[in-house]
Amino acid sequence: MSVLRRNLSSNMLLLIIQMVTTFLMTPIFIRSLGNHDYGVWELVGSIVGYMSILDLGLSPAIARYVAKHNADRNLDALQKVYSSSFVLLGVIGLVLGLSLITFGYFWPEYAAAEGDDNYKKYQILFLVIGLQLIYIFPGIVLVSVLEGTQLYNVKNNIVVINSIVALPVLYFLINEKNALLLLAISGFLFQLVKYVYYFWYVESRLGYRLLSRHNVSVPTLKTLLTFSFKSFIQGTSHRVSQYADNFIIAAFVGTAHIVFYSLANALLRQVSMLVANITSVFLPYFTDKFVKSDQQGLTDSYMSATKMTSGLIIFALCGISVLGDNFISLWVGPSYAEQSYLVLQVLVIYSFAYLFNPFDNRLVTALNVHGKFAKIAILESALNVVLSLVLVQVLGLVGVALGTLLAVIVGKTLKTMHCARVLDVGLVKFVFEPLLPNILPCLISLLLLLVLDSSVNSFIQLFVVVVVTSVIWFFITLFFALSATEKRYVIDLLLRKRIAD
Numbered sequence: 001m002s003v004l005r006r007n008l009s010s011n012m013l014l015l016i017i018q019m020v021t022t023f024l025m026t027p028i029f030i031r032s033l034g035n036h037d038y039g040v041w042e043l044v045g046s047i048v049g050y051m052s053i054l055d056l057g058l059s060p061a062i063a064r065y066v067a068k069h070n071a072d073r074n075l076d077a078l079q080k081v082y083s084s085s086f087v088l089l090g091v092i093g094l095v096l097g098l099s100l101i102t103f104g105y106f107w108p109e110y111a112a113a114e115g116d117d118n119y120k121k122y123q124i125l126f127l128v129i130g131l132q133l134i135y136i137f138p139g140i141v142l143v144s145v146l147e148g149t150q151l152y153n154v155k156n157n158i159v160v161i162n163s164i165v166a167l168p169v170l171y172f173l174i175n176e177k178n179a180l181l182l183l184a185i186s187g188f189l190f191q192l193v194k195y196v197y198y199f200w201y202v203e204s205r206l207g208y209r210l211l212s213r214h215n216v217s218v219p220t221l222k223t224l225l226t227f228s229f230k231s232f233i234q235g236t237s238h239r240v241s242q243y244a245d246n247f248i249i250a251a252f253v254g255t256a257h258i259v260f261y262s263l264a265n266a267l268l269r270q271v272s273m274l275v276a277n278i279t280s281v282f283l284p285y286f287t288d289k290f291v292k293s294d295q296q297g298l299t300d301s302y303m304s305a306t307k308m309t310s311g312l313i314i315f316a317l318c319g320i321s322v323l324g325d326n327f328i329s330l331w332v333g334p335s336y337a338e339q340s341y342l343v344l345q346v347l348v349i350y351s352f353a354y355l356f357n358p359f360d361n362r363l364v365t366a367l368n369v370h371g372k373f374a375k376i377a378i379l380e381s382a383l384n385v386v387l388s389l390v391l392v393q394v395l396g397l398v399g400v401a402l403g404t405l406l407a408v409i410v411g412k413t414l415k416t417m418h419c420a421r422v423l424d425v426g427l428v429k430f431v432f433e434p435l436l437p438n439i440l441p442c443l444i445s446l447l448l449l450l451v452l453d454s455s456v457n458s459f460i461q462l463f464v465v466v467v468v469t470s471v472i473w474f475f476i477t478l479f480f481a482l483s484a485t486e487k488r489y490v491i492d493l494l495l496r497k498r499i500a501d
Contacts, residue, residue: 014156027332036255039255047100055232056229058140058144062141067150082145083208083216101131108123128187143198231365240384248385261340261343263331282305286362306434307437372415379411380407383403384404385403441473
């Protein structure tokens with residue numbers, strides 16, 4: 001548990017740095033890029049997101065098998081997982097990078113605004129992003145190895161340093177003429193530094209050796225790909241759902257309108273990132289419990305972690321629902337807040353549905369029973385695209401958000417039923433045992449937020465409201481929602497005491 005605490009603390013530090021960076025830089029990015037180029041930047045991110053589908057779902061597979069072989073003390077198998085996957089993803093990254101560079105060179109006009117004949121910056125943009133893809137794909141292996149060995153602090157430290165250095169560089173150098181290319185080139189350089197550090201650490205400190213030819217193993221690749229196929233289907237479906245919204249908005253509403261959807265989504269993405277940082281450290285932890293056949297420990301830790309994380313999710317979403325429009329108005333301007341408001345409220349409900357039972361994917365991946373999730377994900381992504389395509393023509397941006405919401409409700413219902421069966425816990429208990437204790441703290445916090453919302457006219461007032469309601473929520477949760485064991489765990493975590501397994 002001390003490793004779990006260390007990883008959670010490291011992830012939380014990284015999240016805070018990323019949230020501060022997003023808060024400070026997003027208004028500057030919007031002003032410097034303009035609505036069209038901001039939309040282009042989001043679309044390029046979506047294209048790269050779709051290309052990342054071709055990691056073949058290997059990331060969780062590598063992390064899972066690294067964790068498994070660590071538990072088994074099988075160093076030879078560890079080396080083969082590392083070397084084999086590095087070579088495969090290196091080849092994939094090279095092909096994808098060159099493909100994107102080629103597209104940008106011959107067809108840059110697809111990124112330009114109507115009437116804009118200056119294609120040069122878009123050619124350079126695709127060149128830089130394509131070169132970045134070449135090293136990002138083998139870099140996936142390095143990240144997965146660090147996660148599988150539960151070295152999240154090592155993974156996160158360089159990202160924190162990069163973020164701290166990048167913030168003043170972008171703040172002082174960015175302007176309307178260089179914004180798009182500065183973002184691309186600085187991202188390329190800082191990401192390159194990160195992956196070079198990861199490579200050095202894995203090779204030198206962990207003792208892995210990439211260039212050892214006998215460690216590239218076809219049978220190992222087959223094992224990884226067999227496991228990862230389910231994750232690949234699930235990841236592909238998730239990315240279709242995640243990135244389709246931007247393309248649908250660009251096609252039916254206009255590229256310049258992506259910014260309004262993106263701002264609402266940016267607030268809720270902070271909650272998703274928070275949850276991802278919490279849940280990610282549990283994949284190797286659940287795997288370790290599974291390998292040791294500790295079924296009771298697995299179930300107990302899953303239910304307790306779900307209860308504590310669900311309370312945090314509900315409280316955060318209540319805060320964004322009530323204070324979100326005020327925040328966007330102060331952040332980038334009232335006109336953006338007005339056009340984002342309805343989208344924000346729909347996406348708040350979507351986020352609750354999406355983040356409900358937040359450890360489900362980590363559990364089924366650790367236990368290698370995620371085939372059902374892959375099938376559900378296909379259904380969910382298909383529903384998302386179809387419903388969004390229909391509703392965008394009637395409701396515009398809100399229709400896209402509503403289509404995403406309806407699809408995830410269907411998918412999450414089926415996933416929750418599957419997880420309850422996996423843990424052999426009754427469905428009613430599985431759903432309500434973690435949820436019910438959080439109702440009182442979150443209801444009191446919501447009422448307090450509604451009362452204080454009208455008094456918010458500045459960031460200082462907003463900050464005070466958030467701090468006050470957070471403290472009240474925390475203590476009500478601590479004393480009325482958590483069991484004695486859970487209280488002791490939270491207190492020990494905050495006091496940085498060693499936590500027994």
